[in-house]
Amino acid sequence: MEKTDDQNCQDRHEEDNPKSSPFDFVIKQFQGKKCAPEESKEQPSAIKQFFKSFDIGNSEGKDRKEVEETEVNNAGADDQSEKQDLSGEDGLSHLTSETETSSGEQRFNQFMEKLGKKPNSKNLDLNNCALSATDVTELASLLPFLPELEEISLSWNGCVGGTLKALTVHLHHVNLLKVLRLNNCRLTAEDVISLGEAFEIVSQLEELDLSWNSNIGGKLSLLTKKLQEGCKLKCLKITDCNLTAKDGESLDTALQHLAELRKLDISCNREIGGGFKASTAHLASLKNLEVLDLHQCCVTEEDMTVLSQVIPLLSSLQELNLSSNKNVGLSSDPLLGRLRFLPKLKSVTISNCGLGEESLSSLAEAALHLPELEILDLSWNKCVGGNLKLLLGALKLATEIQVFRLSSCNLVAEDLALLTSLRQDGHLTRLQKLDLSYNNNISDEGWAVFCQGLGAFKELSELDVSLRPSSCRDCGPWFRELLAALTQLPALAELGMQRWTLSESQRKQMEGFNQDNKRNIRFDC
Template identity: 85%
Template sequence: MEKTDDQNCQDRHEEDNPKSSPFDFVIKQFQGKKCAPEKRKEPPSAIKQFFKGFDFGKSEGKDRREIEETEISNDVADDQSEKQDPSVEDGLSHLTSEAESPSGEQRFNQFMEKLGKKPSSKNLDLNNCALSAEDITELASLLPFLPELEELSLSWNGCVGGTLKALTVHLHHVSLVKVLRLNNCRLTAEDVISLGGAFEIVSQLEELDLSWNSNIGGKLSLLTKKLKEGCKLKCLKMTDCNLTAKDGESLAELLNVIPDLEVLDISINKNIGCSMKVIAQDLKNVPGLKELNLHMCGLKQDSLQGLAQVIPLLSNLQELNLSSNKNVGLSSEPLLDRLRFLPKLRSVTISNCGLGEESLSSLAEAALHLPELQILDLSWNKCVGGNLKLLLGGLKLAVEIQVLRLSSCNLVAEDLALLTSLRQDGHLARLQKLDLSYNNTISDEGWAVFCQGLGAFKELSELDVSLSPSSCRDCGQWFGELLAALTQLPALAELAMQRWALSECQRKQIEGFNQDNKRNIRFDC
């Protein structure tokens, strides 16, 4: 510890006092010293030790006092030099702060506790945590203490935008990271450049999700040109990133260096359809592709032509989403018919694709070759109404089907009768979710027939029979049939009946059903 002003004054008083013994002064000086390493002194020789106890008279005593005073002067000088040497003081304070400062693990735990998250050395999930720029800087300083990190999720934190460089310069400390999610982070062009440079460091990266970052549009090449051949990327998602036709060309080049790609999601990028033909040609370089999401991509006629040509090469494809691309139904290209070459398909989403009877027939033919189909979404295709029988063969063979969506398809009573007869004949046994909403064209008689056979769908957990927003109808006599069927559906957890007007008596019947059967079926009325 440093001397106080009172101690310094006391030292000066003792130095001026002739009555004070030199040895007292030495003791005082010793007590006032900092805890610095002492200068190592040579031990006295054997001869000095031998003559130490002899009295050689006043002259010898005087000489001894002079020696002692000299040693005292040297000690004082050493003490003063230590006071003047800042390196000694800085070193001591550094050691003290090191001892008192928390460890890296403690800092990380405190950081996660501040954000209300449980610390994990492998999975760092900070989605929607209202992170600030200071938080990102602090997180970057903690990366050296997370060498085992495999997943880093910062999605839905707008302040990440513009600060990503502070993080990427430390990514070499987490070179084993496999998953990086940056959804809706308001990434800037500088962030895209920084992220591109990081690809050379995180060579084990398998999943990259940049969805809902509109500033990526037009700048994708800044990212893709950094990816080298042999990249281990398996999942790439860029939903609603304002991608341009030029970005589509950059993506096509990228497909040449990521042969292990399994998931590609470029949905809600309306302008990328202009370059989809180029992308489709390079899809052949990723034969292991399992999921392809092209929802609302503005697919053109030539794009669909290129995609029909490459579809047979993607034999491992399990999920295909072509929804909200009206040209799919208008195209003369046999795209839907080519789905027969994808025997592992589990999910087909072609809602709002402007399908006509011809394209629906092509789909029906392909469905005969899709034994593993689990999800079929034909919503918002008006041609399905009255023509569901075209899919009869495919629905019979689809023994694995669990989700069937037929919202706003202009269904008629005949279509509902077909569904109930299929189940009664032993088909659709695993159906769990059935969406029949926005089909105002179904008569009360049609609903009554459907409800009479509804009890056969033993696995059904979700059912939607809502009307379109502009409608309002009474349930009529079929409500009683529905209530009776509910007692036979032990798995049903959600029932949507929006815009169906219920009487007071019917509402009480619903409440009684929930109470008697210990269920919580929610009727959205």
């Protein structure tokens, strides 16, 4: 049977002092206090008994009063000694605590240096550090010494998968945690369960990023069912996690607890299509949502019906990405036309959505009511070619537009002429990025007209006129106009003109222009 601390202490005294005199007994009474302070109240009676044995026949003639005074003084000294002993124990405990903290901080610094990172008590950035399971366990043991920690990033560390519980059980030590990033960590079902349990601990969490963990698919409910009312999540990213329609439904039930959500990214989950049909009520309750990314989710026609009803109700929405969902353009539900009810929209990305002239017209009409629009991406919608004039009215009113992407849109010379005329008439004054790549149908005359008016885009910093990878054309007929325009564009930093053939002299001119003006002009033919 295991002995108590008091018994062990007593054993040590007996081993050190096998034989003792009466005076040794008194000394032991005083020295023994640190081992058994609770026995101190019995000490005065023991002292009293000892001195009484010398009271009879006292050779020095001490009277009883003197003996009693001695007893009282000794008792007082004994009480004071007890207080000092107890105070000493508290001080020792405090000193030990400081020592442990100092040792923990030192261990943390050594841990970070081992991984080639600078220690930061608020932001733990261990992305792509080839962490091992042992590293994760060691990190977990260091969390008690990081009470100010606000961000943990463990992304791109495959060995985190299967070991996350070792970390989550210690998250109560970092109750200020606001950001947790676990991209591409090979998370397992057990890890998802551990994260769900952690939601009850990390009440201040504002951002959770689980993107590129393929094993989450079909298991998302293990996490979402743990979300509680009052959850402070503002950003939730679950990109490319093999989510299914069932996961989409479980996310729907979780939305009722995400009133603070600002960004929802469930893009690149190709099997989630069909999972939005039950989400109407809860998705519409996200009144603070600013960013909704559903690109490449294979949304069905039923989903489009739901989204057409819900998205116009998201009054705070600023960014909408529906790219690579063919049913956006093919659906009879007028989602694009209803974007007019979202005047705060700053970014509309609907590349590769199978748009037709009807859906393009609906978008053009809605864009008239989007005064804050900064980014418009229509790439890979072939119907835009020859029909850019449908957007003429919207582009005239789009005073804030900075990014316009028209890659692979089957543009023709008429479309480029429209862009240059808009700028010459005082529109598109803030345009910074223009993507015209992969539009092989534009004639040399069309490029020449465009380059002649290109110098008017004074704010332009990026321009891409590259051809498709399988193509190669001579840019001789309009090269001179291009070179002249470049000298009028002080902000232009990047120009993509890949697959355009340059002569030796033209190549030297471009290389010289790059060096003299510190530009980045990309060409490869």
